[in-house]
Amino acid sequence: MEDLTPPEQNVRGNTVAADTLSDDALLRRFADGDAMASRLLTDRLAPRCYSVAFRMLSNRAEAEDVAQDAMMRLWQMAPSWEPGQAKVSTWLYRVTLNLCLDRKRKKKPDALSDVAEPEDDAASVVDRMQDDARKDALQVALSKLPDRQREAVILRHIEELSNPEIAGVMGISIEAVESLTARGKRALTAILAGRKDELGYGDG
Amino acid sequence: MNWGMAMADNETELDLLFAQARNDRASIPDALVVRMQTDAEAVRLARLAPSTVKRSRGLLRRLADGLGGWQGMGGLLAASVTGVWIGFAAPAFLPDPANYLMTQDTTYLVADLGLSFDYLEETE
Numbered sequence: 001m002e003d004l005t006p007p008e009q010n011v012r013g014n015t016v017a018a019d020t021l022s023d024d025a026l027l028r029r030f031a032d033g034d035a036m037a038s039r040l041l042t043d044r045l046a047p048r049c050y051s052v053a054f055r056m057l058s059n060r061a062e063a064e065d066v067a068q069d070a071m072m073r074l075w076q077m078a079p080s081w082e083p084g085q086a087k088v089s090t091w092l093y094r095v096t097l098n099l100c101l102d103r104k105r106k107k108k109p110d111a112l113s114d115v116a117e118p119e120d121d122a123a124s125v126v127d128r129m130q131d132d133a134r135k136d137a138l139q140v141a142l143s144k145l146p147d148r149q150r151e152a153v154i155l156r157h158i159e160e161l162s163n164p165e166i167a168g169v170m171g172i173s174i175e176a177v178e179s180l181t182a183r184g185k186r187a188l189t190a191i192l193a194g195r196k197d198e199l200g201y202g203d204g
Numbered sequence: 205m206n207w208g209m210a211m212a213d214n215e216t217e218l219d220l221l222f223a224q225a226r227n228d229r230a231s232i233p234d235a236l237v238v239r240m241q242t243d244a245e246a247v248r249l250a251r252l253a254p255s256t257v258k259r260s261r262g263l264l265r266r267l268a269d270g271l272g273g274w275q276g277m278g279g280l281l282a283a284s285v286t287g288v289w290i291g292f293a294a295p296a297f298l299p300d301p302a303n304y305l306m307t308q309d310t311t312y313l314v315a316d317l318g319l320s321f322d323y324l325e326e327t328e
Contacts, residue, residue: 030244030248031251033248033252035244035248038241038245038248039241039244041244042244044237046232046237046240047232050233050236051232060233063235064236067232067240068239068240070246072243075243075244075248076220076247079251085206137221138218138222138224157222158222182304183313185215185218189218192217192218192221
C-alpha cells in the first residue's frame with residue numbers, strides 16, 4: 001500500500017494521530033489518498049451500517065450487499081464532501097436506509113412504504129427470514145412495523161441516536177420522530193404481549 | 205391493573221431486547237469488512253492514477269501520443285499534403301516533375317536522378 005503521509009510522520013505515529021480525528025477529517029484524508037483513513041472509517045461506521053441494514057431487511061446476505069453498497073458510495077463521494085455540513089454517520093445512515101427501502105420496493109413493486117398494511121407486509125417479510133432471524137423475537141416484531149416507524153425505532157433504540165440526529169437522517173421534524181418512535185414502541189410492546197408465541201412460527 | 209403490569213413487563217422485555225440488539229451490533233462479518241476495504245482501496249487508487257486506468261492501449265493511439273498527440277498528427281498531415289502539392293505544382297522556374305511523369309519518358313527521369321546524385325556528391 002502506498003503511504004502518502006508526510007515523511008516526518010511514520011505509519012505508527014500516523015495511526016495514533018488519525019485515530020483521534022473526526023469522521024470529517026478522515027474522509028478528507030481518504031480523498032487525499034490516505035489508505036489508513038478508509039480502514040479507520042470502516043471500523044467506525046461499517047458495523048452500524050450493517051446492523052441497520054440487517055434490522056431493516058431481516059436478511060444477512062441482503063444486509064451485507066446494502067452495507068457494502070452504502071460504504072462504496074461513501075468512498076466515491078469523499079472528494080465532494082463538505083466538512084461541517086452534516087455528520088458523516090448521518091449521511092451514511094440515510095444512504096443505508098434508502099438502499100434498504102429500494103430493495104424492499106423492488107421485491108414488492110406495489111407496496112407503499114409508509115402506509116402499507118403492516119400485517120400483509122410483515123407476513124411476507126417473515127416468510128423470507130432466515131432461521132437465525134426467526135429466533136429473534138425483536139426482529140420478528142420489528143418486521144411487522146411500517147417502514148418509517150421501524151426506521152425511527154431502530155435508530156432510536158438500537159443505534160441510540162438522538163432525536164435531532166434521527167430527524168436529520170429521516171428528513172423529518174423532531175416532533176415527527178418522537179411520534180414515530182412512541183407509536184413504534186407501543187406497537188412492538190403490543191406485538192410482544194399478544195402474539196409472542198405464534199410469531200415467526202405459526203404463519204406457514 | 206393486571207393489564208398494566210403485563211404491559212410494564214412487556215416494556216421491560218422490549219428494553220432487554222433492545223439492549224441485546226445493541227450488543228449484537230458488532231457482529232459484522234470479517235469478509236464483509238475485507239470487501240469494503242478492497243472497494244475503498246480500488247476507489248483510492250483509481251483516483252490517484254486515473255490516466256493509467258482509462259488510457260487506451262491502441263497502436264495508433266500510442267503512435268499519435270509519440271508524435272505529439274492528435275494535434276501533432278494534424279500538423280504532420282498538413283505538412284505532408286503541402287509538400288506533395290509543392291512537388292506537383294512547382295513554380296515555373298523549377299523543372300516540373302509532373303511533366304516527367306506525364307511524358308513517361310525514362311530518359312528525363314534518369315537524367316533528373318543523375319543530376320540529383322551529382323548535387324549530393326558536390327555537397328559532401
